[in-house]
């Protein structure tokens with residue numbers, strides 16, 4: 703059985719990995735670089751960064767980049783245990799609505815680490831996305 707919540711070391715490792723990935727972000731328009739790192743229930747780590755586009759609507763978030771990479775590597779049964787998101791302005795920044803739904807799809811029990819308006823936060827994705835959409 704896997705633990706629902708990673709320990710403090712895992713959280714630190716995730717935040718560090720997210721910061722490293724953030725440095726690779728492609729954000730020439732907003733200058734708002736974001737990095738994400740996720741830990742799967744099998745202990746694997748994946749990272750992502752935001753990738754903007756001159757056609758703004760095609761911009762992709764760091765969280766989804768990390769999740770899609772994990773699915774590409776591990777397959778559709780990949781499950782997220784925890785995901786961390788950081789940005790280069792040290793600004794409060796929780797995952798956007800679209801990413802919350804995608805985190806929920808692959809990790810209904812996932813814990814999300816982010817900077818809230820009053821400091822670092824750690825919340826189950828279901829607190830960020832009550833009544834998440836599911837087809838099954």
Ligand SMILES: [Zn+2]
Pocket residue numbers: 763764765766797798799800801802
């Ligand atoms: Zn997003």
